[in-house]
Amino acid sequence: MPQLVLDLHHTEADAARSLRADVLSGLTATPKWLPPKWFYDARGSALFEDITRLPEYYPTRAEREILDGAADEIARVTGAETLVELGSGSSEKTRLLLDSLHNHGLLKRFVPLDVSTSALAMAASSIASDYPDVEVHGVVGDFTAHLDAIPAVPNRMIAFLGGTIGNLAPEERTVFLRSVRETLEPGEWLLLGADLVKDPAVLVPAYDDAAGVTAEFNRNVLHVLNRELGADFDVERFEHVARWNAEQERIEMWLRARQAMAVTIAELGLNLSFAEGEEMRTEISSKFRRQGLADELYAAGLALRRFWTDEQGRFAVALAQVTLSTGG
Numbered sequence: 001m002p003q004l005v006l007d008l009h010h011t012e013a014d015a016a017r018s019l020r021a022d023v024l025s026g027l028t029a030t031p032k033w034l035p036p037k038w039f040y041d042a043r044g045s046a047l048f049e050d051i052t053r054l055p056e057y058y059p060t061r062a063e064r065e066i067l068d069g070a071a072d073e074i075a076r077v078t079g080a081e082t083l084v085e086l087g088s089g090s091s092e093k094t095r096l097l098l099d100s101l102h103n104h105g106l107l108k109r110f111v112p113l114d115v116s117t118s119a120l121a122m123a124a125s126s127i128a129s130d131y132p133d134v135e136v137h138g139v140v141g142d143f144t145a146h147l148d149a150i151p152a153v154p155n156r157m158i159a160f161l162g163g164t165i166g167n168l169a170p171e172e173r174t175v176f177l178r179s180v181r182e183t184l185e186p187g188e189w190l191l192l193g194a195d196l197v198k199d200p201a202v203l204v205p206a207y208d209d210a211a212g213v214t215a216e217f218n219r220n221v222l223h224v225l226n227r228e229l230g231a232d233f234d235v236e237r238f239e240h241v242a243r244w245n246a247e248q249e250r251i252e253m254w255l256r257a258r259q260a261m262a263v264t265i266a267e268l269g270l271n272l273s274f275a276e277g278e279e280m281r282t283e284i285s286s287k288f289r290r291q292g293l294a295d296e297l298y299a300a301g302l303a304l305r306r307f308w309t310d311e312q313g314r315f316a317v318a319l320a321q322v323t324l325s326t327g328g
Helices: 012-027 042-052 059-078 092-103 117-130 170-183 200-206 213-229 290-299
Strands: 003-008 082-086 109-114 135-140 156-160 189-195 238-245 250-257 261-265 270-274 279-286 302-309 315-322
Touching: 003 117, 012 213, 012 270, 042 213, 059 092, 059 189, 059 302, 059 315, 082 092, 109 117, 117 135, 156 170, 170 290, 170 302, 189 290, 200 238, 200 250, 213 238, 213 250, 213 279, 290 302, 290 315
Parallel strands: 003 135, 082 109, 082 156, 109 135, 156 189
Antiparallel strands: 189 315, 238 250, 250 279, 261 270, 302 315
């Protein structure tokens, strides 16, 4: 019989409060900004799945290539009995890790953590059905706030894939990596997917595809605000902008007002004005170099043990181990 447990640490009411706080903070700032997590309602998630299949969008394929070749080594090196995944637990990449750990006779439990109760329940049920001898313990929570809800069981490896680490600002990455260190015991593991610095001619099209799918994904955050907060954004009057910030080595996505306009967010009693050409930042996606990533991990008390890239050197998967004391 499949063994399935779901713990609820993040409710729809929590999400609603978080959305209101983020929108109030971000849209009253200069320049205006919104966190990228609000792209991902059902429509946004479907659009992102479409993005991962675009010819310009290399990260998903590159990461899968790495894991396809490294999964057995990851299992051997870590000896992990518990795989914790931050994000969706149903992807093919996750199953590469589950299969390798299972084939090595190691895998005892799988702990997916996600903010979406419905997505998590579906993913957890699928894994529990396909791996009936593995305990599946789902945690509905936010990886920036609920790592302490991860079960304290032996021999854990946290997988944080897809390059999502790049969506965090440097100070947010510091807090996140330290929270990983505090969650895990000495000797336990973090498996991290990270996009690498490369030619902007490769980077920018991955966030500004010819078919316009990423543009629609970017504008989807305005549909979310209209629906959830009673806003009246004229979505088509905002154009998608993706640019490479060379100084900070990151891609930035913005929405640019095509003309001057006033916007009301009824649920917040907020009246906004946009000048023609004014830009609102909706995402950062930092790109990494090996030494810089190793330094960030070390500062949090995580030692880089393995580092793999795809054949073209576009993307990396890093395996880090919790050390006995923090690196300073």
